[in-house]
Amino acid sequence: xxxxxxxxxxxxxxxxxxxxxxxxxxxxxxxxxxxxxxxxxxxxxxxxxxxxxxxxxxxxxxxxxxxxxxxxxxxxxxxxxxxxxxxxxxxxxxxxxxxxxxxxxxxxxxxxxxxxxxxxxxxxxxxxxxxxxxxxxxxxxxxxxxxxxxx
Amino acid sequence: xxxxxxxxxxxxxxxxxxxxxxxxxxxxxxxxxxxxxxxxxxxxxxxxxxxxxxxxxxxxxxxxxxxxxxxxxxxxxxxxxxxxxxxxxxxxxxxxxxxxxxxxxxxxxxxxxxxxxxxxxxxxxxxxxxxxxxxxxxxxxxxxxxxxxxxxxxxxxxxxxxxxxxxxxxxxxxxxxxxxxxxxxxxxxxxxxxxxxxxxxxxxxxxxxxxxxxxxxxxxxxxxxxxxxxxxxxxxxxxxxxxxxxxxxxxxxxxxxxxxxxxxxxxxxxxxxxxxxxxxxxxxxxxxxxxxxxxxxxxxxxxxxxxxxxxxxxxxxxxxxxxxxxxxxxxxxxxxxxxxxxxxxxxxxxxxxxxxxxxxxxxxxxxxxxxxxxxxxxxxxxxxxxxxxxxxxxxxxxxxxxxxxxxxxxxxxxxx
Numbered sequence: 001x002x003x004x005x006x007x008x009x010x011x012x013x014x015x016x017x018x019x020x021x022x023x024x025x026x027x028x029x030x031x032x033x034x035x036x037x038x039x040x041x042x043x044x045x046x047x048x049x050x051x052x053x054x055x056x057x058x059x060x061x062x063x064x065x066x067x068x069x070x071x072x073x074x075x076x077x078x079x080x081x082x083x084x085x086x087x088x089x090x091x092x093x094x095x096x097x098x099x100x101x102x103x104x105x106x107x108x109x110x111x112x113x114x115x116x117x118x119x120x121x122x123x124x125x126x127x128x129x130x131x132x133x134x135x136x137x138x139x140x141x142x143x144x145x146x147x148x149x150x151x
Numbered sequence: 152x153x154x155x156x157x158x159x160x161x162x163x164x165x166x167x168x169x170x171x172x173x174x175x176x177x178x179x180x181x182x183x184x185x186x187x188x189x190x191x192x193x194x195x196x197x198x199x200x201x202x203x204x205x206x207x208x209x210x211x212x213x214x215x216x217x218x219x220x221x222x223x224x225x226x227x228x229x230x231x232x233x234x235x236x237x238x239x240x241x242x243x244x245x246x247x248x249x250x251x252x253x254x255x256x257x258x259x260x261x262x263x264x265x266x267x268x269x270x271x272x273x274x275x276x277x278x279x280x281x282x283x284x285x286x287x288x289x290x291x292x293x294x295x296x297x298x299x300x301x302x303x304x305x306x307x308x309x310x311x312x313x314x315x316x317x318x319x320x321x322x323x324x325x326x327x328x329x330x331x332x333x334x335x336x337x338x339x340x341x342x343x344x345x346x347x348x349x350x351x352x353x354x355x356x357x358x359x360x361x362x363x364x365x366x367x368x369x370x371x372x373x374x375x376x377x378x379x380x381x382x383x384x385x386x387x388x389x390x391x392x393x394x395x396x397x398x399x400x401x402x403x404x405x406x407x408x409x410x411x412x413x414x415x416x417x418x419x420x421x422x423x424x425x426x427x428x429x430x431x432x433x434x435x436x437x438x439x440x441x442x443x444x445x446x447x448x449x450x451x452x453x454x455x456x457x458x459x460x461x462x463x464x465x466x467x468x469x470x471x472x473x474x475x476x477x478x479x480x481x482x483x484x485x486x487x488x489x490x491x492x493x494x495x496x497x498x499x500x501x502x503x504x505x506x507x508x509x510x511x512x513x514x515x516x517x518x519x520x521x522x523x524x525x526x527x528x529x530x531x532x533x534x535x536x537x538x539x540x541x542x543x544x545x546x547x548x549x550x551x552x553x554x555x556x557x558x559x560x561x562x563x564x565x566x567x
Contacts, residue, residue, distance in 0.1 A: 007507075040537075
């Protein structure tokens with residue numbers, strides 16, 4: 001268990017320079033994620049065209065893991081269909097929680113999140129944005145959605 | 152002559168000798184010696200506590216207050232003996248004023264529901280301060296919902312200090328309960344409770360002090376404080392988890408209805424009428440946490456073996472040293488800089504989220520708390536989501552604070 005496993009260069013870079021960070025207006029779905037353990041909050045906004053995520057941005061205050069995970073996620077799911085994004089969620093969920101899960105090469109930069117599974121106390125930091133995304137997708141075009149909590 | 156010289160030169164407080172009484176402090180974490188700086192969340196146990204609980208479990212366990220056999224009598228004597236020593240520890244007038252509960256949280260809920268609920272009317276006020284732990288906010292909010300009373304919050308200043316004038320200004324004719332922390336868990340601030348309690352008493356306001364953070368650091372004398380209720384938890388004063396104390400002035404406890412019904416809190420039960428047991432048993436329904444009480448009694452005994460003035464002086468030195476070491480770190484901002492503080496430092500570091508800092512320190516064997524410390528209104532006041540908090544006990548050393556400083560610098564370099 002090494003710190004450099006958790007804080008890989010990709011993670012540090014996306015924490016310093018988060019991609020798709022800021023407001024998105026108008027948005028088809030706005031949803032808040034909350035981690036009561038550390039008080040971190042995240043707002044995710046996205047636009048959907050037919051069944052595809054055409055635009056996605058996030059805002060909020062969080063640790064390096066949660067910021068980098070959200071940044072990487074927005075890059076990865078932009079342009080994906082709802083089903084594809086949900087499939088990706090399942091793979092990331094496995095990556096974060098299952099020690100035995102192989103790290104697929106085709107995950108690209110998202111593979112950097114695999115170091116988190118060695119640090120169980122930090123899994124929720126990385127998964128908050130993904131849970132928030134899936135709730136937003138399931139709710140579809142609903143105007144107002146309840147906040148997502150990691151608890 | 153040599154011996155005399157050695158004694159004169161001996162430190163007044165031998166931290167190493169104290170540390171040897173806490174077995175866990177000798178362990179390694181991630182290959183580094185443990186530096187346990189999370190005592191505000193829960194402190195470690197000395198051998199006296201571990202052995203007392205072990206001895207009870209091995210040799211004396213039985214239910215209390217209800218058996219004529221030897222083990223039940225022994226267990227009862229150990230349990231009630233602990234009550235006597237805990238009463239003496241906080242200088243209660245009577246053992247009847249010591250009610251065993253799960254912790255400070257349960258004690259506050261008990262007071263809110265048993266004392267507050269039957270008495271409070273719509274428009275009455277409950278006064279607290281801005282720096283309270285959630286345990287000293289939420290039970291009162293629940294009581295407000297039930298009774299129509301109003302929660303009034305006294306302010307703190309930018310240093311995290313609560314000024315007596317500002318609190319007194321809010322004590323009005325409708326104020327029925329005043330509840331505040333003795334020491335803030337998130338900031339370390341020591342509140343001017345002596346003066347506030349006198350002011351409240353002069354106005355006929357019932358008072359509760361949340362002593363969870365004060366009891367390990369200060370000498371608490373409930374008669375000198377002259378409060379109506381004082382609450383604390385065992386595990387923050389080197390005792391077990393799941394046990395705590397509600398101190399209540401006897402006349403007030405007598406006038407309060409029981410909170411929970413069940414065995415042990417009754418004298419007689421029939422389907423038409425039940426008569427309640429006297430104090431303190433009226434508030435201890437069901438089989439209690441017997442080993443917890445015995446462990447807490449041993450924790451009080453452990454305090455009795457210490458030179459408390461020297462222990463407090465050592466903690467004060469740790470606070471001053473930590474303030475100096477951390478003060479030199481670029482980008483580090485102390486949260487809570489009241490002039491009168493317990494040995495605890497809360498801080499944020501520019502560019503490093505507290506949660507990441509906690510993980511990095513843990514890799515160096517250093518345990519701190521990160522988060523909102525169950526005091527979200529405090530975080531909101533300082534407009535931060537969380538802080539890192541190092542909270543010290545008398546078994547901590549300046550060497551551990553040096554390691555803390557070095558590890559924070561390491562985190563800064565990683566995120567620079």
